Amino acid sequence: MSTVTGWQHGGPADGVVIGEGVRLDTRPASVASRLLAALLDVLALLVAAIVVDFVLGQVQLPLDEHTGRILSVVSLVAVVLVLPTTVETLSRGRSLGKLIAGVRIVRDDGGPITFRHAFVRALTGVLELWGTLGSVALLVALVHPTGKRIGDVLAGTHAARVRTPAPVRRPVEMPLPLAGWAAHADVVRLPDGLALAVRQFLARADRLHPASRVELGTRLSAELATYVSPPPPPGTHPEAFLAAVLAERRRRETDVELERVRRVEEEARLLRRLPHGVPDPAA
Known part of the structure; x- marks a missing residue:
């Protein structure tokens, strides 16, 4: 038995229908939604960094210059790599910014991401997002058919809309x-x-x-x-x-x-x- 995958022959694909006939409503999120989610995530990270810096300033640990540099590097790695990986893994692709913007990171087959996907995205983002202030990610997302950035291409993921209004299914009328x-x-x-x-x-x-x-x-x-x-x-x-x-x-x-x-x-x-x-x- 054949099964329709999306709509073949040039029709609009409002989702993905896998081999078992199950429709996965994973419509790609717009670049604007992804940009909004990224800005909100950066804002949340900055707030977290300010809070941590304030707490460390209040503690006033006796650190020499070498130890201070090591602590700065560890803090930077935690902010740009460990924290994004942990958040996306535990939330199954929904950080604070993505939650507000109605976006979820999913696998290309529509399933939830795992630690591997989140780590590849975060590791690529060190250069793609932080190293270029997001310019490379924005350009790649604008030209990619489904709005992927380089991290999504390498991880096999994409951003999907999750707050799309459910379509009203009208019953089929009898001729x-x-x-x-x-x-x-x-x-x-x-x-x-x-x-x-x-x-x-x-x-x-x-x-x-x-x-x-x-x-x-x-x-x-x-x-x-x-x-x-x-x-x-x-x-x-x-x-x-x-x-x-x-x-x-x-x-x-x-x-x-x-x-x-x-x-x-x-x-x-x-x-x-x-x-x-x-x-x-x-x-």
């Missing part, structure tokens, strides 16, 4: 000419990946290139026809066939669920009944 056929058709259980691919196709069909729309609709209808008997009336449009099957599938599943709820309520009512001959005070 009236096919209502009678669908009510008597035998529709076996559809594979989850195929059902998801058909639902996504119908939701985005009007945004696809006309040739891609015809090709993909025809392919999905041929794939779906193996699970439906008898076939639709001759001359049925592929998209109408797909919509009829999904709408009928939803109707039957709803009827089954309503019947299950009714049986559960009936069984609960019988269990609450008192033995025969005992008056029911609620009656």
Whole structure:
């Protein structure tokens, strides 16, 4: 069985659909969002550095010049390497600035990052961000298709939007000419990946290139026809066939669920009944 990955043939990709038919809503974050998150992170680091410097000044440790230099280097490494790596690892890609800007660092396959990814990003950032004041990272992000900086390319990660409003999923309408056929058709259980691919196709069909729309609709209808008997009336449009099957599938599943709820309520009512001959005070 084939599976749609994004939208092939030039359609817009509002996410990633992996081989199992699972849609990963990992839309790349804009460069502006990443820039805002970076500025907020730098501000947070500066505040932390000021607090640490103030505390060390109050303690007034007796340090010689050599020890002071070592402490300065250690503090610098902690700020530009250890702290960013620790924060991104523990938060699974969400620092304070990214949390406010609605950005998360994820792997290229949409999964959460690990210590390795965070360390490579932070290590690269020593030169890419701190060494060039972020100019190299900004230029690379502007020209990269998904807004990656060099650290993301080396680590295999990207910045994803996580506060995107959830799309409103409207139920598929039953085409009236096919209502009678669908009510008597035998529709076996559809594979989850195929059902998801058909639902996504119908939701985005009007945004696809006309040739891609015809090709993909025809392919999905041929794939779906193996699970439906008898076939639709001759001359049925592929998209109408797909919509009829999904709408009928939803109707039957709803009827089954309503019947299950009714049986559960009936069984609960019988269990609450008192033995025969005992008056029911609620009656």
